[in-house]
Amino acid sequence: MIQSFxxxxxxxxxxxxxxxxxxxxxxxxxxxxxxxxxxxxxIRFFQSVPAGEDTLEVMWxxxxxxxxxxxxxxxxxxxxLAFAPQGWHVAKQHHGPFLIGLMLPWAWLGGDAFAFHxxxxxxxxxxxxxxxxxxxxxxxDRWLATAVGVAYAAFNGTFAxxxxxxxxxxxxxxxxxxxxxxxxxxxxxxxxxxxxWLIRAGGVWGLGIAGNPYLIFLGGGIALVYGWRAWRQGRLxxxxxxxxxxxxxxxxxxxxLFLYAFLQDRMLGQTLETALGNGYRWMDALVWNPYHPWxxxxxxxxxxxxxxxxxxxxxxxxLGLLGVAARRHQLRSQPLLxxxxxxxxLATGIAAQWDMPVRIPWPSELAAVYEAIWRIGHARKxxxxxxxTLPDGWRPLALTPFLLLWAIVPFWEMxxxxxxxxxxxxxxxxxxxxxxxxxxxxxxxxxxxxxLWLLEALMRPPQxxxxxxxxxxxxxxxxxxPEPGAVIDAFADHxxxxxxxxxxxMATEYHRxxxxxxxxxxxxxxxxxxxxxxxxxxxxxxxxxxxxxFRFLIVHHPPPDWSKWGWPFPLERCFDPPPVxxxxxxxxxxxxxxxxxxxxxxxxxxxxxxxxxxxxxxxAEGMEAHALWLVDQPGEEVALELIAFPLxxxxxxxxxxxxxxxxxxxxxxFPDCQERAIRWRIPQGWARxxxxxxxxxxxxxxxxxxxxxxxLAMGFRRIxxxxxP
Numbered sequence: 001m002i003q004s005f006x007x008x009x010x011x012x013x014x015x016x017x018x019x020x021x022x023x024x025x026x027x028x029x030x031x032x033x034x035x036x037x038x039x040x041x042x043i044r045f046f047q048s049v050p051a052g053e054d055t056l057e058v059m060w061x062x063x064x065x066x067x068x069x070x071x072x073x074x075x076x077x078x079x080x081l082a083f084a085p086q087g088w089h090v091a092k093q094h095h096g097p098f099l100i101g102l103m104l105p106w107a108w109l110g111g112d113a114f115a116f117h118x119x120x121x122x123x124x125x126x127x128x129x130x131x132x133x134x135x136x137x138x139x140x141d142r143w144l145a146t147a148v149g150v151a152y153a154a155f156n157g158t159f160a161x162x163x164x165x166x167x168x169x170x171x172x173x174x175x176x177x178x179x180x181x182x183x184x185x186x187x188x189x190x191x192x193x194x195x196x197w198l199i200r201a202g203g204v205w206g207l208g209i210a211g212n213p214y215l216i217f218l219g220g221g222i223a224l225v226y227g228w229r230a231w232r233q234g235r236l237x238x239x240x241x242x243x244x245x246x247x248x249x250x251x252x253x254x255x256x257l258f259l260y261a262f263l264q265d266r267m268l269g270q271t272l273e274t275a276l277g278n279g280y281r282w283m284d285a286l287v288w289n290p291y292h293p294w295x296x297x298x299x300x301x302x303x304x305x306x307x308x309x310x311x312x313x314x315x316x317x318x319l320g321l322l323g324v325a326a327r328r329h330q331l332r333s334q335p336l337l338x339x340x341x342x343x344x345x346l347a348t349g350i351a352a353q354w355d356m357p358v359r360i361p362w363p364s365e366l367a368a369v370y371e372a373i374w375r376i377g378h379a380r381k382x383x384x385x386x387x388x389t390l391p392d393g394w395r396p397l398a399l400t401p402f403l404l405l406w407a408i409v410p411f412w413e414m415x416x417x418x419x420x421x422x423x424x425x426x427x428x429x430x431x432x433x434x435x436x437x438x439x440x441x442x443x444x445x446x447x448x449x450x451x452l453w454l455l456e457a458l459m460r461p462p463q464x465x466x467x468x469x470x471x472x473x474x475x476x477x478x479x480x481x482p483e484p485g486a487v488i489d490a491f492a493d494h495x496x497x498x499x500x501x502x503x504x505x506m507a508t509e510y511h512r513x514x515x516x517x518x519x520x521x522x523x524x525x526x527x528x529x530x531x532x533x534x535x536x537x538x539x540x541x542x543x544x545x546x547x548x549x550f551r552f553l554i555v556h557h558p559p560p561d562w563s564k565w566g567w568p569f570p571l572e573r574c575f576d577p578p579p580v581x582x583x584x585x586x587x588x589x590x591x592x593x594x595x596x597x598x599x600x601x602x603x604x605x606x607x608x609x610x611x612x613x614x615x616x617x618x619x620a621e622g623m624e625a626h627a628l629w630l631v632d633q634p635g636e637e638v639a640l641e642l643i644a645f646p647l648x649x650x651x652x653x654x655x656x657x658x659x660x661x662x663x664x665x666x667x668x669x670f671p672d673c674q675e676r677a678i679r680w681r682i683p684q685g686w687a688r689x690x691x692x693x694x695x696x697x698x699x700x701x702x703x704x705x706x707x708x709x710x711x712l713a714m715g716f717r718r719i720x721x722x723x724x725p
Contacts, residue, residue, distance in 0.1 A: 028146040031454070032128045035150050036121065038293075039159070039459035045117040046110060048464040055116070056502035056583060057519070058095050058103075058169060059467070062112045063509050065100050077257065082505050083524055084486050084514030085549075085632045086690035089261030092522060094170045098210040098254050113467040116169070123172040127153040130179030131427065137186050138333045138435040144446050147453035148430045151313040152179065154289070154457040156423040174215040175423040177208030181219050182336055182427065185226040185243070189335075193235040198242035205243070206250025213258055217415055219247075221346070221424050222339045229335065262411075268525045269413025272350075272384055272406065276357065276397075279349020280419040284308050286315050293460035307419055309426050312456045316449060317433020324436040331439075333432040340428025347421035350406065352398040359396040370399050377407030383525060384413055414522070465581050471510045472584035474575040478511035478552065485551025488593075489517040492558045497531055499556050503583050507554075516550065526628055526691040529607055546595045547603060548630050553591040569593060602719035604629055604694065611710060617717040619647075621710055625696040629660075629721055634689050636723050639681045640665065643718035647704060648673035655699040656714060661692050675717070681724060 049055050068076035077097065082088040091097055099119065106115035128149040135145035153159065158172045184201035188194055205223070208215035223244060230239035261267075270278070288311045289295070308314075324331060331337065351357045362370075370390060377385035384406065405412045437446055478487065489499035489507075504517045518527070545553075553569055569591035577585045601617055609625025610618055646654035654670040658680065666680035686692075698713035 024142060028132060028142060028149070031146055032125070032150060035454070035457070035459075036124060039154075039461060040117070040120060040124070041461055042117070042121075044461075044464055045114050047113065047467060049113050049116055049467045051463040051465040051581075051583075053502040053519075053583070054094075054168060056506045057093065058100075058116055059112055059469075060502065060506045060509060061090070061093065061095050061100050062103060062107050062115065064090070065097075065104060066107065067509075077261070079505075079508075081508040081512070081514050082518040083265070083527065084516055085630050086265065086524060086526070088518055089264050091257040092259075092261035092265070092267060094212075096211070096254065096258060099170065099173060099212075102211075111467075120169060120172065123169065123176045124153045124159075126176035127156065127172070127179065130176065130183060131431070134179045134183045134186070134336075134427075135431055135434045137183065137190075138331075138431065139438040141434070141438050141443070141446055143450045144434045144437065144453075147313075147450040147457075148434050151310055151453050151457045152427055152430055154459055155308060155310040155313060156426045157307045157420055158423070159291070159459055170212040171214065171420055171423075174208050174212035174218060175420075177204050177215060178218060178222065178424060178427055179431075180204045181208070182222050182339075182431075185222065186335070188239075188243075189226060189229060193230055193233070193238055195238065195242050198239060199246050202243040202246025203250060205247035209247060209251035210254040213255060214415065214420055217346075218343070218421060218424055221343045221421070222336070224342070225335045225339045259411075262414075262522070266525045267522045268383060268528050269411070269522060270415075270417070271413075271528075275349065275406070275413075275418070276351055276394075277353075278417045278419060279351060279353050279357075280307065280344075280347040280422050281353045281355060282348075283354045286311050289456050289459070291459050292456065293458055307422060309422070309429065310453075310456055312452045313430055313433075314426070316452070317429045317436070320433045320436030320440065321429075323440045327440060329436075329439050331432055331435055333428075333435050336428040337432045338428075340425045340432070343421040343424035343428075345400075346402065347419050347425060348400055348402070349418040350400055350403045351394075352400060358398040360398045362395065367395065370394075370403065373404050373407050377403075380407060381413070383528075465583065469506075470578040470580050470582050472507070472575065472578060472582065472588055474554065474584075474588040474590055475507050475510040477573065477575065477590070478513060478554075483551060485593075486514040486516065486549050487511070487552045487554055488545070488550055489515060489554045489556065492555045492589075498527065499554075500527070503556075506583065513552075514549075524691065526693060529626065529693070530605070530628065544603075544605065545593045548605075549632070550593050551595070553593055555589045555591065557586050558589040601716065602627070603721060604719060606719075609696070611712070617643075617715055618719075619710070619715050620696060620698065620701075620713045622701050622713065623698055625713075627694045627696070627719070629692045629694060631687055631689055631692065634684075634687045637681070637684055638687060638721050639679050639724050640694075641718060641720050641722055642678040642680075642716065643675060644670075644678065644714050644716050645675040646670045646673060646714050647702060647712045649700065649702055652700055654714060657697040659695040659697070660686055662695075665694075670714075682721070 049059060064079060065076040068074050077089060077091045078087060079090050080087045103115040103119055106118045109115075110118075130149075131152040132145045132149035135148045136142070139145065156175045156178075158168050158175055181201050181204050184197050184204060188197035188201060191197060201223075205215065205219045208219060227236065227239055227243075230236050284306050285308065287306065287308045289308060290306045321331075321337075374385060374390040375388070378388055402418075437449060441449070489504045491497050491499055498517045500517055500520045500523060502519050504515060505519050508515055518524075552572070558574065572590045572592045574587055574589040576587055601613060604627040606618070607626040607628060609620060609622050611621050612618075640658065644656065655667065656670070657667045658665045660682065663686070665682065666678070668676065668678055670676065696714075701711040701713040703709050703711055
């Protein structure tokens with residue numbers, strides 16, 4: 001007993017299972033739970049959740065899964081109310097079926113808020129334990145290992161984001177698995193790539209991917225470095241089969257659900273404009289913890305999160321690494337350090353950033369390289385690389401070679417938030433720094449270092465809102481209103497756009513109406529086209545909305561002078577926010593969409609490529625025009641009916657081709673200037689429920705002259721999809 005206590009009090013215990021004693025864990029775990037109780041108090045478990053839109057995603061998912069399973073007895077993997085009329089395959093949402101499945105038993109036991117907090121505690125505790133044990137493989141100092149565990153949990157890019165957005169639970173789950181993966185791979189390397197450790201690493205990696213597909217790439221950086229070592233030792237086959245192979249086996253079903261939902265809804269990943277600002281801002285790397293409870297300055301909730309690595313943890317780690325390099329010591333944690341460097345490069349994103357994207361003069365040779373990358377992207381992913389050539393606004397930016405990943409790697413746009421790779425950088429730098437200081441510093445110096453690390457890692461609790469939320473009076477009014485009809489959530493500026501947010505989807509659980517909107521970052525591509533095109537036509541053709549079953553327009557944050565914008569909808573009523581804290585702490589106005597007869601021209605939603613409607617019909621402008629066709633109840637056989645005539649040009653033959661979802665529906669040649677009536681039958685299998693895109697292509701487009709500079713191709717008196725006679 002005395003010998004065991006002496007070993008506990010003088011050094012870090014051996015990592016072999018037979019030597020681990022309960023006493024060696026009591027003090028570190030005690031420190032950890034004191035930190036966690038301060039940063040995320042358990043007193044809030046039953047009556048509140050973090051204030052932020054991302055929390056709504058979890059709480060909505062819990063409510064929907066439970067209602068679908070227990071009340072509706074339908075699959076919870078499809079939600080018919082969001083992104084109406086198409087509906088939404090929810091398996092691709094951030095908090096997918098794996099994490100919600102872990103939370104449902106706790107929700108039934110103690111409520112949704114309790115389930116949320118339990119999973120938060122579990123994720124951060126996994127991060128601490130994994131980092132604590134990983135340091136134990138390289139540094140025989142349990143106090144410094146404790147500091148690394150706490151600092152990694154605080155500064156891995158997750159806890160800080162929770163203070164701004166309210167919840168990054170999926171990222172917390174994924175980053176919690178990283179040190180456990182590193183621990184198992186390092187044990188495998190030391191035991192000659194023993195299968196049991198490779199299987200454990202693959203198992204943790206698979207569970208991490210099941211909860212957060214980002215871990216394919218986050219864990220992939222660590223696996224790549226260790227895989228290279230296995231290849232050098234002739235064990236690559238064993239490594240791949242038992243490590244990544246086990247990860248693929250466990251995560252495969254969940255990834256299949258994710259990809260199926262993504263493809264079914266034709267989802268659009270992060271746009272390049274969004275990704276441009278999602279790289280890591282390196283000015284934040286070594287700043288003092290801005291979420292420290294003793295800091296007087298608090299970043300406003302509307303600001304971006306400051307994703308620091310910690311001034312003291314990261315700064316002293318780098319100093320320790322410099323000291324080891326000066327003494328020419330060889331670190332055993334070099335694999336993690338290499339993974340950290342690789343992930344730091346990935347975290348930079350497609351443009352280097354300091355406080356904002358860095359601007360530099362480009363050599364002509366480099367400009368040609370990025371121009372070529374952009375052209376490749378435009379050919380492979382035109383929905384992301386919208387312009388044919390590199391935009392002028394991008395030319396002064398310090399672009400990185402990772403733009404090529406966006407251009408050629410399938411689904412890379414789903415990894416748009418590249419700052420999350422900073423979690424691997426934090427892990428590698430802190431673990432290697434801890435090993436470095438055990439090589440060059442005395443035990444008393446390391447105790448002081450531990451105290452400073454723990455001091456900066458203190459976190460004030462995130463802001464909370466009461467749970468369950470009080471519904472906004474506007475949604476209560478919609479729920480009580482017996483008049484049927486779908487709704488549109490919109491912003492309240494002079495060019496109204498869809499309100500794509502978590503509060504939109506959360507509101508469907510209150511008013512239970514089909515809603516055109518949903519939430520980002522992943523939304524159907526037709527929503528993006530609708531936003532960029534003229535499909536909503538708030539001013540020009542409001543009757544098209546009524547024709548498609550939309551009855552109410554929900555306007556968030558209505559400005560006091562909203563009437564000056566000339567919205568063509570009668571105001572039903574404006575509602576003040578709830579009297580208690582709520583996600584909807586602002587006024588909402590509801591407008592009535594007129595219920596009118598269908599227009600004579602079309603029952604499609606015309607996007608880009610069309611001129612304004614005239615008394616006789618409408619012109620198509622340019623060589624291509626687009627429209628959306630909304631299908632609520634497929635089944636009957638339908639046809640596209642056109643009455644069209646070309647803008648006649650001597651010596652030119654106009655040609656019309658119409659594509660439905662990329663497949664040729666019909667083609668017609670106009671050798672003269674005569675008007676033609678066309679009917680093309682739409683095969684029954686093509687008209688599934690949801691939204692379909694029609695593309696009209698023409699042989700030429702010219703200006704009619706006499707002051708009219710529009711490039712006109714063809715005039716249409718009728719564009720309608722009708723049941724076959």
